[in-house]
Amino acid sequence: MSAIDKSEKKVLLVTGSVLSLFIFSILYARGRNNDLPECLPFNKTYLEPKVTRLDKETYQVYAVAQMWQFQPSQIVVPVGSEVDFFVTSKDVVHGFNITEKNVNMMAIYGNINKTTVKFEKPGIYKIICHEYCGIGHQGMQAEVIVNYPPGTINNKNQ
């Protein structure tokens, strides 16, 4: 009884190798391309909502969530821009979800969350708070407006 059957041994061996291959591939792929939110130290400047243009196609957004709004509530960037979102909260836990871009972060008091996305297509991208944050939660929304071609941004802002 106790000795393992030959065919069972074979099955175990095959399963074991397939499993290792699997785990190795996961590790390899995730090691090379880990797009989970980044871990940043907190700094008070993040509490001032702003959109900064770093160069033609690169933007930095300091997004501040609070009961029950995001600031800035409208973010305007040109098509093709790459945006770093730095997200924090002034009060309770909020969510920061841009469905079309798979941006999915929690905004937490005293913590900074960060991710980078590229907006290739024009349109209005909704930012939705998807963590319960009190009685006004169901109305907490903002938007990223991606509308004009790169290079024309200065005209628009003057």
Added chain:
Amino acid sequence: MQISKSLKRLIYWELGIPISLLTIGIYHGLMQTVYRSGVIHQSQFAHLDYYQGLTLHGVINAVVLTSFFAVAFGHATLTFYFKKEPNRKVAWLSFWLMTTGTLMAAWAMLSGKASVLYTFYPPLKAHPLFYLGAALLLVGSWIPLFDWAGMYMRWKKENKEVKTPLAVLGTLVNFTIWFVCTLAVAYEVLVLLLPWAMGWKQTINVTLARTLFWFFGHALVYFWLLPAYIMYYTMLPKLAGGKLYSDLAGRIALFLFLILSVPVGVHHQFSDPSIPKGVKLFQGLLTFGVVLPSFITAFTIAASLEYAGRRRGAKGLLGFFKKLPYLDPDQFLFAYLICGLFLFIFGGLTGIVNASGPLNAVIHNTAWLPGHFHMTVAGPVFLSIIGMSTYLYSTNSGKRIFLPQVNVIIPYLWTIGILIFSTGLSWGGLIGEPRRTNLGMTYLNPKNELFTPEWVPTTLLALAGGIIMTIAALLFFVVFFGTMFGRKKDEPKLDLPVSEALHDEKRIALFDTFKPWLVTMAIILVISYVPAFLSAANNPAAGAPAFAPDNPVPVQPVPSDRPAAGSPKTSVTAENK
């Protein structure tokens, strides 16, 4: 076997209290689908607010019902297999702690002072009695473990070379997991939350609290699930008319759960700041380790069912599926367990999506999540709980099942409901429908500027499923309470179905002892959680003051060097650097 009046009464109360409260939980489940589909556009209905209802729904269904049941089922299992009753005083102490805790928390929730959902993330603050109640419920539920462990060791001394009964092993594994994981949440509640909610401490480290919560929170789902697993291994094959394919497989699966259930909680925090990617990646991988015992179980149970079907005369490759006692009112537990198993296929597959980081970014905190876990906790867990409750009550009291023909179709009705309900939620989640949101007020209100027509079909599907689930639940209440108020007809006895093993392997010492597994569990826990706790404790800056759900201004004034809330809405476009 015959059991004492005291134990009988204990089991009745531990089944009856949560099932009575479940009526509130189910009511709010239905209401959530009603609000979310935009049938009503208001913040509250019948004096109960959406988020207050959601808190009641989560706490009652997922914590109170499951904890009470696990304790009652544990008492029944150990008594039945050891032919000895647990210590009366300890058992009742546990009962009273759990009941007092539940009443405290119920009062806080029903009076609207604790609308913080069952995860109670700070810095939303609930009434202190909510936290205290939760702590009492948890502590009360692990007290029996110490008595059971004593019973087990005394039994072991007399039966050194006998395999521990699988159901006993499962119960002990489950409560060990429970004890370990509740230490974290007890710390969160008693050391972080309670002094802060009382106003003795001004601020709280939110990320640390969340990390402690999920250390508990993921193991919680295995605490829900293991009683169902025990029934799958030790009862389902018998009910099907066959034998358990391999007894050893069950033991291996249980010990794997012991070491893999706790050190993976960070997979609920993939979207959180301040926890390094490496920690997330490591725990994400470990999560996939749970696939192993899950598949061992799936194949062992499938083989057992095949054996049962063939014994009933089935032919061909899959003919055995047709020969099982699906609608036999005398074997109604089979119906409850097989429906749960079926739902669990989808629960497991959607769970694999959640556990992988990049896919999780698509669905984290969307309606996909409740879509997923209603196929686990409201699937195999819930069905095995209500089926076994009816079974235990009826056999222990000697009362016959009220409406047996109805009883046996309840799980099928529930399954149809869940499939429709979860299709709606999962689909909605994939197109961005948020969870934990009173959609009817804004996103599903055609008069509101946020109206989102894409979510009309998804929320309507969830509503349709929710109505069917509610009907099934109502039928269950009729059967359960109908049985309770019936008259005694048979000799009362404590009796559980017991599956023999088809391959009854020799006792292997490694799979019949706790020590090496507990040591392994501790090592993996330290490796995976020490970095997580260190980063959660050190990375965040200032702690947060307390907030009530209806006010952006903190409950107590903020210390001066911290940010204040409530500045006006702004619209910012790009500024040049």
